[in-house]
Amino acid sequence: MTTAAAGPVTATGTTTGSGTGTATHCPYCALQCAMTLTPEADARLAVTPRDFPTNRGGLCQKGWTSAHLLDSPERLTTPLVRDAKGAPLREAGWDEALGLVARRFAALRETHGADSVAVFGSGGLTNEKAYTLGKFARVALGTSQIDYNGRFCMSSAAAAGNKAFGLDRGLPFPVTDLDDSEAVVLVGANPAETMPPLMGHFDPARLIVVDPRRTATAQAALDGGGIHLQPAPGTDLALALGLLHVALVEGYLDTPQRTAYRAERTVGWEDVRQCAARWWPERTERLTGVAAADLRRAAATLARARRAHILTGRGAEQHSKGVDTVSAWIDLALALGLPGTPGSGYGCLTGQGNGQGGREHGQKADQLPGYRHIEDPAAREHMARIWGVPAESLPGAGRSAWELLDALGTPDGPAALLVMGSNPAVSAPRARRAVERLRALDFLVVADFLRSETAELADVVLPVTMWAEESGTMTNLEGRILRRRAAQSPPPGVRTDLEVLHGLAVRLGRAEHEFPADPAPVFDELRRASAGGTADYAGAAPELLDAGEAVYWPIRKSPSGGTDTVGTPRLFLDRFAHPDGRARFLPVEHRDAAELPDAEHPLYATTGRQLQHYQSGAQTRRVPELLASAPEPYVEVHPDTARRAGLADGDTARIVSRRGAVLARTRCVASLRPDTVFLPFHFPGDGAANALTNPALDPVSRMPEFKLSAVRLERADGRGAAGQREAA
Numbered sequence: 107m108t109t110a111a112a113g114p115v116t117a118t119g120t121t122t123g124s125g126t127g128t129a130t131h132c133p134y135c136a137l138q139c140a141m142t143l144t145p146e147a148d149a150r151l152a153v154t155p156r157d158f159p160t161n162r163g164g165l166c167q168k169g170w171t172s173a174h175l176l177d178s179p180e181r182l183t184t185p186l187v188r189d190a191k192g193a194p195l196r197e198a199g200w201d202e203a204l205g206l207v208a209r210r211f212a213a214l215r216e217t218h219g220a221d222s223v224a225v226f227g228s229g230g231l232t233n234e235k236a237y238t239l240g241k242f243a244r245v246a247l248g249t250s251q252i253d254y255n256g257r258f259c260m261s262s263a264a265a266a267g268n269k270a271f272g273l274d275r276g277l278p279f280p281v282t283d284l285d286d287s288e289a290v291v292l293v294g295a296n297p298a299e300t301m302p303p304l305m306g307h308f309d310p311a312r313l314i315v316v317d318p319r320r321t322a323t324a325q326a327a328l329d330g331g332g333i334h335l336q337p338a339p340g341t342d343l344a345l346a347l348g349l350l351h352v353a354l355v356e357g358y359l360d361t362p363q364r365t366a367y368r369a370e371r372t373v374g375w376e377d378v379r380q381c382a383a384r385w386w387p388e389r390t391e392r393l394t395g396v397a398a399a400d401l402r403r404a405a406a407t408l409a410r411a412r413r414a415h416i417l418t419g420r421g422a423e424q425h426s427k428g429v430d431t432v433s434a435w436i437d438l439a440l441a442l443g444l445p446g447t448p449g450s451g452y453g454c455l456t457g458q459g460n461g462q463g464g465r466e467h468g469q470k471a472d473q474l475p476g477y478r479h480i481e482d483p484a485a486r487e488h489m490a491r492i493w494g495v496p497a498e499s500l501p502g503a504g505r506s507a508w509e510l511l512d513a514l515g516t517p518d519g520p521a522a523l524l525v526m527g528s529n530p531a532v533s534a535p536r537a538r539r540a541v542e543r544l545r546a547l548d549f550l551v552v553a554d555f556l557r558s559e560t561a562e563l564a565d566v567v568l569p570v571t572m573w574a575e576e577s578g579t580m581t582n583l584e585g586r587i588l589r590r591r592a593a594q595s596p597p598p599g600v601r602t603d604l605e606v607l608h609g610l611a612v613r614l615g616r617a618e619h620e621f622p623a624d625p626a627p628v629f630d631e632l633r634r635a636s637a638g639g640t641a642d643y644a645g646a647a648p649e650l651l652d653a654g655e656a657v658y659w660p661i662r663k664s665p666s667g668g669t670d671t672v673g674t675p676r677l678f679l680d681r682f683a684h685p686d687g688r689a690r691f692l693p694v695e696h697r698d699a700a701e702l703p704d705a706e707h708p709l710y711a712t713t714g715r716q717l718q719h720y721q722s723g724a725q726t727r728r729v730p731e732l733l734a735s736a737p738e739p740y741v742e743v744h745p746d747t748a749r750r751a752g753l754a755d756g757d758t759a760r761i762v763s764r765r766g767a768v769l770a771r772t773r774c775v776a777s778l779r780p781d782t783v784f785l786p787f788h789f790p791g792d793g794a795a796n797a798l799t800n801p802a803l804d805p806v807s808r809m810p811e812f813k814l815s816a817v818r819l820e821r822a823d824g825r826g827a828a829g830q831r832e833a834a
Contacts, residue, residue, distance in 0.1 A: 259420065427699075
């Protein structure tokens with residue numbers, strides 16, 4: 107899966123000699139693979155992977171082609187303005203565009219209050235941009251209505267981690283710790299396609315993959331002698347309880363080391379033990395479909411490993427019970443004594459490029475920088491001092507991402523929205539409802555570098571820089587703070603997101619110095635703002651980052667003014683982050699998904715990523731090499747299920763849920779569960795998988811249930827469904 111580094115590859119795909127370039131990181135996933143960007147004779151940038159702990163000189167297909175869009179003819183280089191609803195977008199100058207945005211925002215706030223204007227951010231923004239966006243919303247606009255697309259990614263694992271450990275960092279240990287693990291459980295994660303270089307840290311023979319599909323990761327495990335557990339969608343929580351039951355009754359938890367760990371480092375074990383006692387293997391098999399023998403084999407493999415890890419991904423988290431599901435897997439890890447033990451642990455495989463940093467610095471509805479809670483009086487006082495405003499002027503918690511999108515244009519919801527770095531027209535659950543709400547707004551502003559599906563709906567589109575044209579910091583899935591460095595100047599007419607926010611803030615009456623356009627003073631303020639918080643960046647001095655030090659948060663300043671360390675690569679070795687230093691077992695029980703298959707919709711539909719594309723596909727669908735490899739939406743179906751629907755491999759299928767229907771090319775996959783279909787979510791229009799998905803929310807994380815929808819399968823002409831219903 108990882109491409110060998112034969113030499114730099116230019117945007118046109120030709121191999122050339124090496125040269126001096128700019129050291130930076132890939133713009134896509136949270137692995138943040140290291141690369142060098144080198145100008146070629148034709149002024150294009152060549153991409154060369156660097157040796158770095160996460161990627162070790164490898165890149166995936168997306169990374170190799172990441173420079174292609176920098177000179178794309180589809181780049182936005184001029185602001186676009188719509189003179190009236192229904193009118194086409196036209197080119198405008200920056201003064202006109204920013205002036206219009208500021209006037210409309212100010213007028214709406216004056217007439218309808220501060221919460222009439224909302225902000226929607228991204229887990230792909232740099233730390234500096236995420237911080238400034240949150241500050242802009244709360245200080246320049248005074249609105250509580252801000253959230254971001256990271257709510258759709260890691261929020262359930264974050265909530266579960268905070269409950270169990272008192273702190274959320276995707277991986278509380280370096281990726282390289284996985285190299286020596288004797289058993290790695292991957293729950294709802296498919297790194298062979300989503301972050302291929304990570305596979306180099308796993309021994310396939312030691313993998314236990316939990317996934318309803320035989321993904322590329324599951325196949326790698328099976329080929330190498332590992333284990334694939336294939337539960338019905340929505341039953342991962344019960345599977346975790348079943349594994350814990352086996353570990354309990356087989357005596358795997360009774361070793362002196364594990365007994366002492368639970369007694370000395372945790373609380374709440376007895377309640378969880380009683381929950382697990384009710385999930386004997388045969389009961390677990392009836393619900394999940396995973397054979398009792400496979401359950402026992404997996405439990406034995408995990409429990410007998412001297413060093414072991416449990417890692418969750420979106421497949422476990424994107425459910426209306428995602429927090430409880432992740433908590434069940436954390437309970438299993440705690441029972442085995444993994445978290446905080448050198449060489450072992452629990453972690454979440456963060457998805458977006460800055461998914462970790464993006465949730466730490468204030469663009470989430472209930473958070474202030476440093477991972478502080480917005481309703482905490484001390485946190486509000488701290489941020490008020492940093493921002494030079496009265497604490498009472500800061501708004502409280504706003505709506506979560508889906509609740510915000512669903513309220514747009516309604517009598518009690520926002521009338522205007524600023525979108526930065528996201529494409530909710532494709533990525534939101536119940537996507538067509540999201541598009542309806544975006545259209546219902548009085549005023550929509552999108553900052554982007556391409557005309558995404560969301561930008562096409564906007565009243566104002568602001569052209570901003572791409573990753574290789576800007577500097578700043580990112581925080582990868584390990585909590586390691588990294589330098590993003592500009593390798594070239596942006597096209598004429600393009601501004602950075604920080605320049606956009608600066609220009610808007612000044613036009614809204616804020617002082618010039620309050621919203622710097624330069625990332626350096628922003629990062630300095632971010633460090634001061636985060637000081638003393640859970641995600642403490644205070645000691646992350648620029649010189650440490652410039653020198654390439656491995657800087658992991660929390661990294662606090664010492665009383666002498668310097669840094670006491672280069673941070674904390676491994677959390678929880680001595681104590682967990684709760685005041686008493688102990689981790690919390692959290693008793694959880696299986697409950698059904700928000701909707702289950704029935705006679706009219708007899709199949710489970712689940713969604714996910716594929717190797718060639720990323721998120722909503724707004725970028726990767728514009729890279730010719732990637733689009734040629736994966737040009738259209740498809741639906742994976744068991745051959746028997748396809749036959750009952752009157753479909754053959756290659757036919758166009760219609761997939762129907764209670765929220766809508768999509769069209770996709772049928773792919774017959776014999777290893778798939780007969781009750782399940784799979785669709786990638788990278789495509790818009792008639793192939794938009796998220797048109798099917800259910801916005802039912804987790805009560806804690808407010809995560810929508812992306813990973814389970816009840817659907818029926820039909821021929822595109824509507825025939826063939828009757829046989830499928832009879833079979834169900």
